Amino acid sequence: MKAASHVSLYMVHEGFDERTYRDDIALARTQEELPLGRTVKRVIIKRKFSRKAQLQVAGWGLFDEARYLERSKLQWLQQSFKPEQACSTYALAPGMMCVENDIHKRPSLGDSGCGLIANFVQQIGLVSFRHSGLKHIVIYMNVSYYYGWIQRGARQLICTKV
Incomplete structure (x- = not known):
């Protein structure tokens, strides 16, 4: 079974700002259903989450940014929340949150859009x-x-004929 699929329709948040990355979120509809199995799993999306959760992120980004070397397999890392008051020093827009990482164990170039999983x-x-x-x-x-935008957007993408 192939794990890749073509996107037939997508929706970018109407408030997205390329300069500030405000509302940097989009939804995509694939032409075929993704084959769930050992390597493709469903995730839960809720209105709330615990800041005490164990965090993981996975991606295909570069493993060596200095030499621009790509990964040949999916990599994952543990992550940890930065205290909320510490994040306030970065003047984040609503809907943004920050996570602190070891300088050598962090998402890399090419990992944008990857999920942070609790x-x-x-x-x-x-x-x-x-x-x-x-x-x-x-x-x-x-x-x-x-959450509300994702629900409305998913309903719109699913109900739109392609």
């Missing part, structure tokens, strides 16, 4: 960008913040 089942974030001066600080879009 306790291996709940998607709580999407990699948006790394803080410009602090490469170990990763900014995520808070999926729970966008």
Whole structure:
């Protein structure tokens, strides 16, 4: 079974700002259903999540940014929340949250859009960008913040004839 599928329709958040990355979230509809199995799993999306959860992120981004070397297989990392008051120093827009990482164990170039997963089942974030001066600080879009938009958008994408 192939794991890749073509996107037939997509929707970018109407408030997305390329300069500030505000509302950096989109939905896609694939031409075929994705084959669920050992390597493709469903995730739960809820209106809330626990900041005490174990966090993981997986992606295909570069493993060596200096030499621009790509990964040949999916990589994953443990992540940890930065205290909420510490994130406030970064002037984040509503819907953004920050996660602190080891400087050598963090999402890389090419990982944008990858899911931040809590306790291996709940998607709580999407990699948006790394803080410009602090490469170990990763900014995520808070999926729970966008719960209503995701619901409305998914309904619209599903009901639209292609």
